[in-house]
Amino acid sequence: MKYERYHFGANLVLEIISGKWKPSIICSLDARPKRYNELKAYLQRVNGQPIAQKVLTEQLRQLENDLIVKRTDYHTVPPKVVYSLTDDGQRIHDFLIEMSRVGENLAQHLASADQPIAFDYSYQQMIHHQKGELHAKS
Amino acid sequence: MKYERYHFGANLVLEIISGKWKPSIICSLDARPKRYNELKAYLQRVNGQPIAQKVLTEQLRQLENDLIVKRTDYHTVPPKVVYSLTDDGQRIHDFLIEMSRVGENLAQHLASADQPIAFDYSYQQMIHHQKGELHAKS
DNA sequence: CCGAATCCTAAGCGATACTG
DNA sequence: CAGTATCGCTTAGGATTCGG
Secondary structure (H helix, E strand, C coil): CCCCEECCHHHHHHHHHCCCCHHHHHHHHHHCCEEHHHHHHHHHHHHCCCCCHHHHHHHHHHHHHCCCEEEEECCCCCCCEEEEECHHHHHHHHHHHHHHHHHHHHHHHHHHCCCCCEECCCHHHHHHCCCCCCCCCC | CCCCEECCHHHHHHHHHCCCCHHHHHHHHHHCCEEHHHHHHHHHHHHCCCCCHHHHHHHHHHHHHCCCEEEEECCCCCCCEEEEECHHHHHHHHHHHHHHHHHHHHHHHHHHCCCCCEECCCHHHHHHHHHCCCCCCC
């Protein structure tokens, strides 16, 4: 990516986190680092929709270039690659939690004028789970 | 727009503000409400790039549906239409300021590993100008 | 196990022309 | 002045196939 000039800092943040799966990726790596296929399966579970391998790789590469995600390749056979959050990635994650709080407030108004809006994970849950992995619904 | 289910509240916020000009529109209407062509000219000035009429109308309609922007039509000839922020729009604007602070911090790291990144308006300026319109660079 | 390469579709954005 | 209507380009995302 080529960074040059922005009207606001907000535009830089948006450029970095805009991508269908990026917010979910960042939040998935918060609890603990994950291997590639582990992350892929996790994303599918929490979002109820499969992510194409090409897309996951693309978005991980971009997040890596933007210093949000760190890629660790163990160079073994068979391969083992682990993805984790950088310090900036952790800050973006914290910001996404705050963003979720704003979103849930907006949803109340939008829902009253339209239809109920459901969130799988509230920002309260996100805060609560910051130090512990979510349990899979077995 | 059809709201249904989201993984996080963050995804709702992103859906609402994602659009090339939406963040700029929201920030432009903060200082004071603006008429259509006034807003159009303002956006072109601060972003150094013209916005297509079709696109501006589209994004304004969407922001109106999402309860971010209020459209006031005076039904006169010639027409006079004024756009302003709703309460939720104001909250989103405040959030964009916070987002700019985060972005400017990220930029320091990205710039050191890449190239310098310039912001036309810092979040400090945004705060300072919340109660007063920006001066045009004459 | 973790990808790369290719092809395809839908949507965002923009240019242009026209209108009450 | 504040829009609509139409068309074309570009890009993000996804399905599929192949490789170290």
